[in-house]
Amino acid sequence: MSSFSFSSWAADAAxxxxxxxxxxxxxxxxxxxxxxxxxxxxxxxxCVSAAHRILEQLAPR
Known part of the structure; x- marks a missing residue:
């Protein structure tokens, strides 16, 4: 068994x-x-989906 452990903080840092x-x-x-x-x-x-999401938040239908 390996002692390797990968946590979310390690992923964030990388x-x-x-x-x-x-x-x-x-x-x-x-x-x-x-x-x-x-x-x-x-x-x-x-980026397109991010921009779309922001526009929807600013001007909901």
Whole structure:
């Protein structure tokens, strides 16, 4: 059994700077250890969907 443990704070510390560096609106990361997979999702799928979401909040139908 491995002593590897990947927590959300470790994912945040690794992923958020890369997102900023590459101006990425969102990303997903999967980490597998000892047969267990953990998925971390960040941001939005696209800039267009982010802009759409903001506009809907400002001017709801």
């Amino acid at each position: 992923i958020r700077p890369l997102m900023a560096q590459h101006d990425a609106p969102g990303t997903a990361v999967a980490v597998t250890s000892d047969g267990r997979t953990t998925i971390f999702n960040y941001g939005v799928a696209s």
